[in-house]
Every structure is written in C-alpha cells, then in structure tokens.
Amino acid sequence: MSILVTGTAGFIGFHVAKRLLEGGEVVWGVDNCNDYYDPRLKAKRLEMLHAFEQFHFYKADIADQTTMDGLFRKIRPERVIHLAAQAGVRYSLENPHAYTTSNIAGFLHILEGCRQTGVKHLLYASSSSVYGGNKKLPFCETDPVDEPNSLYAATKKANELMAYTYSHLYGIPATGLRFFTVYGPWGRPDMALYTFTRAILAGEPVRVFNHGKMIRDFTYIDDVVEGIHRLMGRQPEPQDGKPPHGKPPHQVLNIGNHQPVELLQFLAILEQKLNKPANRHYMPIQPGDVPATFASVDALYAETGFRPQTPIEVGISRFVDWYLHYYGDAHA
Template sequence: MIEKNKKILITGVAGFIGYFLAKRLLEDGNKVIGIDNMNDYYDVNLKNDRLEELMPYRQFEFIRMDISDKQATLDAFSRYQPDIVIHLAAQAGVRYSLENPDTYIQSNISGFYHIIEACRHYPVDHLLYASSSSVYGMNQKVPFSESDFVDHPVSLYAATKKSNELMAHTYSHLYQIPATGLRFFTVYGPMGRPDMAYFGFADKYFAGEPIRIYNNGEFENDLLRDFTYIDDIIEGLIRLIDHVPDGEIPHVIYNIGNNQPEKLMNFIETLEGSFSRTLGRKVQFKKVFEQIKPGDVPATYASTEKLEQAIQFKPQTTIEEGLDKFAEWYVKYYRR
C-alpha cells in the first residue's frame, strides 16, 4: 500500500493513462500533483473532460506547463518536492513522428531529460516512466522479453523511448535514482486516445466512411497486437509504485501487456460485435486494405513473466470485455 502522506507527481495527467492513474490514486486518498501542457495533438475537449473529472478532488492540484521548459520543470519540483514521480507525458504516435519529428525531440528527449534532472536535484523515492513496446522494433522472437536486444527501432518514436531507458539507466547508475521503465503494449479502453486505430475505426463507422487496414490486404499476414485494457495498466502501475528497485544500479524495466496477442482482423470483428450489442443492431465496418505503413511492426507480443514475479499480477481483461466497455462509453460520450 502507498503511504497516504506521499506526494505523487504525474506528468501527462490529462492523457489517457495519466487520467485513469490519477483518478485511482485520488480515490485511494493520495495527494496528486498533475502536470500537462494540454497540447492539441488530438481533441483537447477530451483532455479537458478528463481533467474536469479530477478537479473536484481536494487532494488534486493541476499545473499547466510544458516539460520541455527546463526551468518550469525544476521550479515545479522545487515547490512541491514530490516523493514519487510517474512520468507519462510524451509525444505519442508512430506515424506522426514521420511528419513532425521536432515535437518528439522536444517532448520525449528534452522533456525526459528535464524530468530526470529534476529527480536528481530534488531526490525522489521512485521514478516510474513510460516506455513502449515500440522499442522491440522488428524483433522476430516472440513473446518479447525485457532481456531481448532493442537496438533496431523502426520509428523515431521508438528511438526516443529507447533513449529514455538509456538515460534512466545512466542516471540511476550515476545518482542512485530508483527508476522503473514500463513498456506498454497497445493500451485501449473508454476515454482513450482518438489517434489509436480502434478509436479511429469507430469514428469512421459513424461518419459513414470505410476503415483503412494496413496489412497488405492479406489475411495470412494479419498484424498481431497485444491489446492491453486500461484497468490492467493502472493495476500494474499501482502495484509497482511501492516496488522500488535497488541494487548497484536501481533501474528496472517491465513489459505491461496482455500476453494474448490478437489478429487485427479478429480485433476488428470483436469491435463490430461490441458496437452491435451496444446499439442493438448489426454493425459492420466498410474496409479498405492498404500497404503496411513505415514505422509499423507486424507483431507486438509481451512476455509478462518478469512483471508477474515482481508484483504477482498479470493483465486479465479479455478484448470482448474491454471493447464492450469502450463501445458503451463511446456511444454515450458522443451521443451516437
């Protein structure tokens, strides 16, 4: 259990994972300081709605700032002196990194550097930070294990996440900062990111447009994805907060994935079924098949053994359960 007098700072608090994590921590009676720059990478209204649900909590304080501003970051640490830092702020998206590389360097490289520098100058009990399954690149061995080589990223986004892991390792070595990296595998659920494929499929369906599937139109070469429901991600994070790494270099990395990869076409059929049940009528997406996009990988598949051994937890939610909850939320939120 997290000690109630601990101050927990969450970056990216208006983001998908940040919001759900802050809500859970606040419900448990913890003090949460949330940071977010509220950028317009996707619909700011959704970020505002997430934030609005957090504001009534007496133990919540929000700072609107950008972690790419080093002085502002140091000032926030100086003022609040957090005990635990959970760094989730980042410029997300693989394909977007092909068009806007500068934002990835500013947020994911400079921003992470500013956070870990702040942890150096204002020591914390534990730094947890978001990495990504993207670091595994085109690795052929599955499931992906934390001990696998991750030296061949295929997108700038993946390269920035790999660099975060290297920087965290170095700072843990030099300054004994206890740090835990979390390689998330395709997180989904209600109030999720509109730039994610499943969310986009719903948008296209209700707009009367076809969905685009990037697998060359070959079902035998169907993409495999390890879809992980948001509640499982949050449970893993909560349990890891008190699981502080030690040793000569107090830095550790965990996969957080479902360990049950799904074929993308099966996932789409399940999503159609979820909307069919929610709407009370048959839903079938119009589909257009295209070449796989640069930066995309054919499979993501997490080994979760290391996580299970550490915190006795393994994600449990099936895609049927998770997508049913997403469909119900989507229809209600957008008044479909």
C-alpha cells in the first residue's frame, strides 16, 4: 500500500510514519520543515525516518498548488494521512495568515489531490479545540461546535466542513481526527510538557495559566498512533446510497484519553519525576484557550475496538526519559 503522510517532520507525523515503516509500508512524506519551532528537532526526526529504505521524502509546501498537484500525480497514494498544518492556539493570535495559508489553502490542495487521484481514504487532523468553551462534558462528536475560541480552531472546523463537502460531492472517504493535547517523546517544544520540563531543569519560572485550574485530556502519542493505524485500514462507507443523495462517507472521531487532568496535578507529576520543584508563576487564562477538554471515545471504540489507555504518570515519565537522553547535559 502506498501511503502519503504530510507533516512527517512534525511530532505526530514522525511517529505515524515510523510506525508504518516499521510495519513494512511504503511511506511518502511531505513537510516544508518550517521554523515554527526548532528545525533541528524536525531534521533529527527525518534523519530517523530516512533509515528506512521505503521512506521517500519531499520538502514541499502544501500551500503550493502546482507542487501538490504534481506530487499527487506522481505518488498516486492509496491512503493519505494529512497532519501538516500550522498548529498552536496562541500563535494564531499573533500570526493569523500562517493558518489560512497552510490550514485552508493547503488543505484544499490535499482534497484536490485526493479527488484527482481517487484516494481510498483520507485521514486528516482536526482538533479538540473545535469544541470551544463547550460546557457539556465529555465532548461528543455530536455536540454542536459552532463557537471556536481561536482562528486555529476555526481553521480546523473549516477543514471538517471542507472534507465533508468533498466527501459529499465526490464520494471521497474521509475521517477527521479530533486530537486532544498529544504528548510524548519527540514532542512539540511549544507545548506545556516541553516548556515546563525545560524551565524546571533550567530553574526558570514556569508560567501556569488559568492559575493551574486548566483541565486537559492529555493523550499519549502511542495511543494516537494506534488509533490512526486502526482507522487507516478501514474506510467510512456512504450511508443510504451513494452521494449526493445518501450520507457522504465522512466521519469525525475524537482521539483522546478520556482521563482529564488538572494542570496543577500534571505539574506535580512532572516535578516528582524530575525530582525538582517548579518556580511557579500563576497567570490568568490566555485569550483563545479553553478551560477544559475531555474526550468521549465511545465512537472511536465502536469503530476500532480501541481506547487510549496510557496513564499520565507513565506518559510523562517516558517523555522526561527521552528529553534527558536527547538533550543530555545541555537541557536546551
């Protein structure tokens, strides 16, 4: 099977591609290796993927229509796992254009590529952020999601609508993946676990937003990869006949841990693992942030027979072990 994974230099894309390669699949990777965070981390991830003979990589921007059309025609992938995007809620307040370029125009080029080459299943990254300030917990895929708190969330919701439309018009089987705060080895330097670890080790202040009352359904990377892996081989079927009259073969699924944790508890587990207290600076909630996330994973379980299961203590411990090994004494 030929699989295109976009965002292969990124955190989730790297892990997904590695798992596929270890299973003997042929993987075509695409990433523009932008400098949103340390490009050395991206280069290192790619170096590890290049150790596999069946890995082929294109440094390309998904926002470049001509390049993407050409790539799809050349590769003609059976499956597409689309993870390239401008991530990050807070950065979307500072740099909104990066989000429309990569997450809207870029996503359209992925959909067009799928349409033109008859891809059998498109899986694409959405986000728990589409739930906005939803008060009904846990978050279910059937909850209304009309009030995004950030432009980032709005682009992810737009992706779901765009994918639905292409699925409706052209019958493209598509699955939107609402990830919930993914963490683990090789994780993103802009995310809490990484910034907290770095600050604690350096003896620098740790900024604890929403005075530590924030609640997040932290989801371990291996569980996310397992969920994607199981979903990849399946494909949503149109219901009640083929589109445009039947329901299009499009679905949206949460991939979360269903075990939300308060930020203060998260920090305490990390302090214990590092055997060092944090220099805590309590701050108000930041614009764009939501107070709580909590995934219902019943739909994921019904579809795949799998629920994420890694306890937060185990996941944090594995991250810290990786971090200390990766940075050695430098503690970047």
